[in-house]
Amino acid sequence: MTALAAVSSVAYRAQQIALVSACGYVQRVARRVLMREREVFSPEQLADLRRRHRALIARDVANVEAGIYPRALLFQIPFADYARRLPRLAWDVPAMLQRRARGGWRELPRDIDLSRYPPYYRRTFHWQTDGYLSQHSAELYDLGVEFLFGGTADVMRRQALVPLIELAGRDNRPLRILDVGCGTGRTLAQLRRACPRAQLTGVDLSPYYLEVARRETASSPGVELVAANAESLPLPDASFDAVVSVFLFHELPRAARRRVWSEVRRVLKPGGSFVVLDSIQRADARAISYFVDRFAEDMHEPFYRDYLDDDLAAGLEASGFRVSTVSEAYLAKVVTARVPEVASKE
Secondary structure: OOHHHHHHHHHHHHHHHHHHHHHHHHHHHHHHOOOOOOOOOOOHHHHHHHHHHHHHHHHHHHHHHHHOOHHHHHHHHOOHHHHHHHHHHHHHHHHHHHHHOOOOOOOOOOOOOOOHOOOOOOOHHHHHHOOOOHHHHHHHHHHHHHHHHOOHHHHHOOOHHHHHHHHHHHOOOOEEEEEEEOOOOHHHHHHHOOOOOOOEEEEOHHHHHHHHHHHHHHHHHHOEEOOHHHHOOOOOOOOOOEEEEEEOOOHHHHHHHHHHHHHHHEEEEEEEEEEEEEEEEEOHHHHHHHHHHHHHHHOOOOHHHHHHHHHHHHHHHHHHHHHHEEEEOEEEEEEEEEEEOOOOOO
């Protein structure tokens, strides 16, 4: 390791320790003062959580040292932008807590046609104002998620890049990659930095989040954004080399998950790769089950408990994919699967 790389590694680790400490402090204050609740977990659970975090940071640095993605991605968090948005998020937190207290999951904007969206989508996920259906929500989402995950949201997202970059290296040609549930475009922006030759397409159901994604990827040529329900993708058969999906499937009912997987298989070329990064599941996380279960309780995730027991690898195999790797990434897991080269006769 060069001196520059060593200094960079130390700076990155210091950044992550500071982020985790600051976010953890804010979360504890919010729970005790605003929510009037105390966290109850064992020293063993906390130790395992910290072990997982250290492993994630070490893996991120190792990926850079191996040349898998650029070192600049380690310092991608837009601190100045988040600082500008922080007062708006702080102002919004009491409203979110009040919504949680009264169970106001139906409190969505009245000036939009909700019939355009599936019933499971018409709710205030995370108790956030307007759910996924306003510009206000879209502009605060990434900052809120970083607080929720202690500054590790982008770090976990990056782990989905690894199999995609390895695929690009093997094929040695520009790939067509689809991001299903692209949200505000954070994964697309990381992909553009790591795979500058790829043709990228993002699909999301929220036009408001896509507007933020357009700004996020404005300086990145070759990025197409499409407003659509992933259960019925308006895209041709066998038109992509790879599909990635980040933190989507825990927010879908089981039947909707499988409809999306069917659509992903349809738009992938034979031999194409499907990379899923989503929450760890119950079988992966018994040692930290307290933290996993609290997420469903605190954040209005009505389909999350079912997701915890709906093993991703088994579900993808049953949907016609061939799972090649499963790996953990702190509070997330990465599942890589392929469409068989020869279609099944079933």
